[in-house]
Amino acid sequence: MRTLALALLLATPATAETISEEIARTGLQATETRLAALPSPTSEELFALAGLHFLGGVEQALQLRWKTGVKADWSELPILRLPIPENPDAIPFQAADFTALIRNLDADMDAARTALAQLGDQEFSLPVRISDLWFDINANGTREAGESLAEVTGMALGGGRGMGVRVEDPVITFDTADAAWLSAYTHFLSGFASTALAYDPEPAIQRVIDSSKAIYALWGTTPPRNAMDMMFGRQVDRAAMILHALSNRPDRALAQDAHNHFLSMIRENRRFWSLVEMETDDTGEWVPNDTQVSGLGLRMPPGTGERWQAVLADAEKVLKGEVLLPHWRFGAEAGINLKRAFDDPPAIDLVTFIQGEGLLPYAEKGPLMSLQSWRDFEDFIQGDAMLFAVFLN
Numbered sequence: 001m002r003t004l005a006l007a008l009l010l011a012t013p014a015t016a017e018t019i020s021e022e023i024a025r026t027g028l029q030a031t032e033t034r035l036a037a038l039p040s041p042t043s044e045e046l047f048a049l050a051g052l053h054f055l056g057g058v059e060q061a062l063q064l065r066w067k068t069g070v071k072a073d074w075s076e077l078p079i080l081r082l083p084i085p086e087n088p089d090a091i092p093f094q095a096a097d098f099t100a101l102i103r104n105l106d107a108d109m110d111a112a113r114t115a116l117a118q119l120g121d122q123e124f125s126l127p128v129r130i131s132d133l134w135f136d137i138n139a140n141g142t143r144e145a146g147e148s149l150a151e152v153t154g155m156a157l158g159g160g161r162g163m164g165v166r167v168e169d170p171v172i173t174f175d176t177a178d179a180a181w182l183s184a185y186t187h188f189l190s191g192f193a194s195t196a197l198a199y200d201p202e203p204a205i206q207r208v209i210d211s212s213k214a215i216y217a218l219w220g221t222t223p224p225r226n227a228m229d230m231m232f233g234r235q236v237d238r239a240a241m242i243l244h245a246l247s248n249r250p251d252r253a254l255a256q257d258a259h260n261h262f263l264s265m266i267r268e269n270r271r272f273w274s275l276v277e278m279e280t281d282d283t284g285e286w287v288p289n290d291t292q293v294s295g296l297g298l299r300m301p302p303g304t305g306e307r308w309q310a311v312l313a314d315a316e317k318v319l320k321g322e323v324l325l326p327h328w329r330f331g332a333e334a335g336i337n338l339k340r341a342f343d344d345p346p347a348i349d350l351v352t353f354i355q356g357e358g359l360l361p362y363a364e365k366g367p368l369m370s371l372q373s374w375r376d377f378e379d380f381i382q383g384d385a386m387l388f389a390v391f392l393n
Helices: 002-011 021-026 028-036 043-068 097-117 150-151 178-198 201-217 230-248 252-277 304-319 338-343 352-355 357-362 371-379 386-390
Strands: 125-128 173-174 334-336 364-365
Touching: 021 028, 021 125, 028 043, 043 097, 043 125, 043 178, 097 178, 097 201, 097 386, 125 304, 173 178, 178 252, 201 230, 252 304, 252 338, 304 338, 304 371, 304 386, 352 357, 357 364
Parallel strands: none
Antiparallel strands: 125 173, 334 364
């Protein structure tokens, strides 16, 4: 009898490791590699693969930042603004690094959408413990301080700034609606990538890097007379990089690609909300409907989805040229047709844009965009509108 019991015990497999636990143990890249090699992945595995491509794109960007010592004060750009640990042995940042960062990010967003397309409308339910998610920022294969998702993204996870109530060790159960949310976010980041690449920023970045080296070579050994460079030097260099790049005539195909991605983002976000509204469960919700509770502890007032959709509807009308962007020089009956600007994108000259001349090719008479839906959203959310905008996408 004991022999039979022992045989049965040995024949019984151990409890299978969840995907969330696998990520905690091996990291994003190793888990992604395993899932990508599966001949017949389940719907849960396909969504996980899409999510890992998405997070892997962020991880690669953070690794490049750590390698080259790029600071977290690039507040103008997503991902580059995220706080990461300092690298005492960073190598000098080169202009080609920025192009590589953007291209790699876009490739990962494409890969995520490929997995989501394979997933299609299949139903799934994938629990993920938020504390299991981490970025291998220094690429040493080991999880270290400052590498958790919460530390890097600054997610309050239900706490801070009055956004909600703290949830200890939250677990999110991702489902079919969340696949649409993820798809929308991949389109947003791909739209950003296409916009950045359209202006060919690499020569502009290298120009400022080279000029800054020449400037600092003039310093000698005498300390500067004030702290102006310490306070503003990097910000001025960064602004110069952006303005030099924007002065280029952008690539039309890339600009139109960005336009398509931004419209797809809105379409997928709308699909997400339609799926969320049909949900009747209430288990670890990522973005809840009016009858659900956020698994992160975020306070989502009833009607949040409706108000946010109104904001996106206005954005869609602007992107399609159905309403015009107002300009202080064009009066109350005319504005800028943003669709025409994406179809035939201009080099950006701040002087002529502010004065109006540079925007005349895109100016026409018609209904102007109203910011009322955004003001309503701000009033509704009561102080955290931008944070919720980033979260809701």
